[in-house]
Amino acid sequence: MLRTGKQYVDAIKCRADVYVGGERVKDVTTHPAFRNSVASVARLYDVTSDPKNRDRLSYVEAETGTRCNSIFLRPRSVDDLAARRRVHEAWGDETWGLLGRSPDHVAAFITGMACKPDVFDLHNQGFSRNITDYWRYIRDNDLYLAYAVVPPAGAKGSEAVATPQKKASTDSQWGENAGLRVVKEDDSGITVWGFKILATAAILADEVLVGNVLPLAPGEEKSAITFALPVDAPGLKLLSRRPYEKLALSELDDPLAYRYDETDAVVFCDNVKVPWERVFAHNHIDTARAIFYDTPSHTLGNAQAHIRLLSKLRLTLGIVRKIAEQNGIAQIPAVRDTIFGLGVRVAMVEALIVAQEARPQQWPDGYVSQDRQTMYATMSWTMEYYPEFVRIVRELLGSHPFQQPADVSVFDNPVTAHIFAKFSVGDSAQALERYKLMRIAWDLVGSEFASRHTQYEMFYAGPRHVTRGRSGYYFRWDVVDREAEKALARLGDYDRLVKNRARARG
Numbered sequence: 001m002l003r004t005g006k007q008y009v010d011a012i013k014c015r016a017d018v019y020v021g022g023e024r025v026k027d028v029t030t031h032p033a034f035r036n037s038v039a040s041v042a043r044l045y046d047v048t049s050d051p052k053n054r055d056r057l058s059y060v061e062a063e064t065g066t067r068c069n070s071i072f073l074r075p076r077s078v079d080d081l082a083a084r085r086r087v088h089e090a091w092g093d094e095t096w097g098l099l100g101r102s103p104d105h106v107a108a109f110i111t112g113m114a115c116k117p118d119v120f121d122l123h124n125q126g127f128s129r130n131i132t133d134y135w136r137y138i139r140d141n142d143l144y145l146a147y148a149v150v151p152p153a154g155a156k157g158s159e160a161v162a163t164p165q166k167k168a169s170t171d172s173q174w175g176e177n178a179g180l181r182v183v184k185e186d187d188s189g190i191t192v193w194g195f196k197i198l199a200t201a202a203i204l205a206d207e208v209l210v211g212n213v214l215p216l217a218p219g220e221e222k223s224a225i226t227f228a229l230p231v232d233a234p235g236l237k238l239l240s241r242r243p244y245e246k247l248a249l250s251e252l253d254d255p256l257a258y259r260y261d262e263t264d265a266v267v268f269c270d271n272v273k274v275p276w277e278r279v280f281a282h283n284h285i286d287t288a289r290a291i292f293y294d295t296p297s298h299t300l301g302n303a304q305a306h307i308r309l310l311s312k313l314r315l316t317l318g319i320v321r322k323i324a325e326q327n328g329i330a331q332i333p334a335v336r337d338t339i340f341g342l343g344v345r346v347a348m349v350e351a352l353i354v355a356q357e358a359r360p361q362q363w364p365d366g367y368v369s370q371d372r373q374t375m376y377a378t379m380s381w382t383m384e385y386y387p388e389f390v391r392i393v394r395e396l397l398g399s400h401p402f403q404q405p406a407d408v409s410v411f412d413n414p415v416t417a418h419i420f421a422k423f424s425v426g427d428s429a430q431a432l433e434r435y436k437l438m439r440i441a442w443d444l445v446g447s448e449f450a451s452r453h454t455q456y457e458m459f460y461a462g463p464r465h466v467t468r469g470r471s472g473y474y475f476r477w478d479v480v481d482r483e484a485e486k487a488l489a490r491l492g493d494y495d496r497l498v499k500n501r502a503r504a505r506g
């Protein structure tokens, strides 16, 4: 099934226990903090369900003979990876990459898990069937999933906070805290209590996946639980951060916050019952981790992150280039050099996305994913570089965003409209165009909405030491080691050295 935007909006109406501060939200689709973001997501479903895009963005599922969103395609070839990429691109371009957790992100994680279901049965718990059934369910209903897979402060166990030098806590210190854990188990399922961070877009989604993307330590088995539930499951509460959409003055004043505030929420499970068929990992710290990394899950899911980022980088570079032109500085050699430098980095992200697909990683049963060395290198580098990209763009902006009027009402008053037209060296229409440009620029790199985006790019896949760690793990060290050995071998062994030196001395 390919869901339309309207079907998506109808599905999430009046649900979920969502709180904004002390207010309980009645209907996220009409609430001033979320309604425009809901509309932006609905637009994505309209793009994929549009008959014009059918061949480009969907596939015929062999199991059912029906058309499904290509994001649910279990890839077996480079062509399949390209089919998946086209959805990431279409949705990324539609929202300029401002929805980090658009519906293709977590759906790709689940699809990756369904490529290797045997991992779910490491301890013969029968969860392999649960994950494949769940993949079929979200595929056939074209559902939107978010995830919360990180424990809150104080609940990160010794493995997650371990540094090479020192373990920050010992297993015995692992005791009561706010982290999510299993508190009851019976024939019909398990009951969980506690918190998980940070479910971006859960307020806009149909379902939430709760699990552990960071390693757990022995002793943390009660927290080694992975499951998925509808966001309106009884007892499940979503605690929203400050909503930028609600704070936006108007679309012209805060253009991106107004439409693309994807929301972030702390997830609280207040004795939530999870039926067994929705449990994917339980009681074993090795399976909690393996389902992400010993399946194509983490790789297929994060392909979306980079393709989406490219859309955002392209928009940002396009906007700052226009501003430089308007300000008459674009041809100054130093400015041109800076803008070209940004272009080099955008080109590198584009190339890395191509490289991820060009040499796919082979998985059992004929499945493939993007190459993991390139995937994790892209992840590490872009997460580290993004703040620098923003800093350079801000440097090019100078004080121009603050030379703009307080808000768009300036154009309602003929006197101020005239003054600003003069200031912009043009007419009111040109002054408005300049205002629009500056407001987009500021929402990309300067506003609170933009600042949250910088934080998102730095943390979407975990903190730096974790993402660097993954890059190191999947780097092909044998290649560099071989070169080092080759160079050493070319100089010869000790006997040869002694002989050669003796010969040289005559």
Ligand SMILES: Cc1cc2nc3c(=O)[nH]c(=O)nc-3n(C[C@H](O)[C@H](O)[C@H](O)COP(=O)(O)OP(=O)(O)OC[C@H]3O[C@@H](n4cnc5c(N)ncnc54)[C@H](O)[C@@H]3O)c2cc1C
Pocket (backbone or CB within 6 Å): 101, 147, 148, 149, 150, 151, 152, 153, 156, 160, 161, 162, 163, 197, 198, 199, 200, 201, 264, 452, 455, 456, 459, 460, 461, 462, 463, 464, 465
């Ligand atoms: C905007 C945004 C959206 C997010 N969306 C999601 C989402 O959709 N789903 C989800 O599950 N998570 C999401 N996250 C959470 C993200 O995965 C976490 O922020 C990340 O794992 C870091 O955890 P933390 O925020 O608790 O920081 P902490 O673990 O407290 O770390 C903070 C900092 O402390 C330092 N530090 C901590 N431990 C070590 C160590 N062992 N060695 C060296 N330095 C250390 C590092 O500088 C680190 O950056 C999101 C985060 C942000 C900012």
